Amino acid sequence: DTEVTQTPKHLVMGMTNKKSLKCEQHMGHRAMYWYKQKAKKPPELMFVYSYEKLSINESVPSRFSPECPNSSLLNLHLHALQPEDSALYLCASSQDRREIYGYTFGSGTRLTVV
Amino acid sequence: AQKVTQAQTEISVVEKEDVTLDCVYETRDTTYYLFWYKQPPSGELVFLIRRNSFDEQNEISGRYSWNFQKSTSSFNFTITASQVVDSAVYFCALSEATNFIYNQGGKLIFGQGTELSVKP
Numbered sequence: 001d002t003e004v005t006q007t008p009k010h011l012v013m014g015m016t017n018k019k020s021l022k023c024e025q026h027m028g029h030r031a032m033y034w035y036k037q038k039a040k041k042p043p044e045l046m047f048v049y050s051y052e053k054l055s056i057n058e059s060v061p062s063r064f065s066p067e068c069p070n071s072s073l074l075n076l077h078l079h080a081l082q083p084e085d086s087a088l089y090l091c092a093s094s095q096d097r098r099e100i101y102g103y104t105f106g107s108g109t110r111l112t113v114v
Numbered sequence: 115a116q117k118v119t120q121a122q123t124e125i126s127v128v129e130k131e132d133v134t135l136d137c138v139y140e141t142r143d144t145t146y147y148l149f150w151y152k153q154p155p156s157g158e159l160v161f162l163i164r165r166n167s168f169d170e171q172n173e174i175s176g177r178y179s180w181n182f183q184k185s186t187s188s189f190n191f192t193i194t195a196s197q198v199v200d201s202a203v204y205f206c207a208l209s210e211a212t213n214f215i216y217n218q219g220g221k222l223i224f225g226q227g228t229e230l231s232v233k234p
Contacts, residue, residue, distance in 0.1 A: 042205055103209075103222050
């Protein structure tokens with residue numbers, strides 16, 4: 001299995017809702033990532049998990065809460081989002097060592113906040 | 115700090131033309147990795163190539179070729195005989211090996227992207 005699977009593919013949520021994005025990989029990768037991508041912009045790193053521990057938080061607002069319950073699963077919990085948080089959210093994974101062979105990206109969740 | 119610059123925001127060519135996408139990077143690491151990704155309108159990021167900092171050999175894969183020059187910190191991408199299916203946004207990206215030393219995972223940082231439009 002050489003894929004990163006993200007669910008749901010599309011999500012519409014109100015500003016008072018709580019929702020979660022899910023990401024799963026079975027490649028044995030021990031580093032997992034969340035990226036946010038606005039239209040016509042590059043992906044921006046949000047969080048990095050290494051061996052199920054949060055290692056990098058790129059000053060992301062607390063309304064985004066990541067979780068890594070095990071080595072295959074990465075969640076992003078969303079609460080009280082703003083319309084400007086509407087974007088494509090991409091999950092990725094990689095080996096966690098100096099010689100890396102690539103980052104595998106999921107197909108993303110298109111989030112719309114209304 | 116790591117940085118990637120893709121100066122060309124948009125490029126438009128006619129089918130069968132050759133086109134080169136430029137990428138310039140900045141890093142203080144001696145070991146780093148450079149990538150090119152393709153993002154079609156559907157949104158997924160498609161991996162094209164990875165190059166480590168110790169391997170300056172150019173690479174060719176079908177109609178795609180890459181020119182890595184450490185002296186100018188550039189990693190340019192050429193599509194030969196472009197086709198309509200090549201229309202997409204192309205991202206150059208950089209990851210520094212130092213990020214992995216303390217089990218911190220790797221920060222993959224992207225350039226701004228070049229939107230390539232190939233017209234029939």
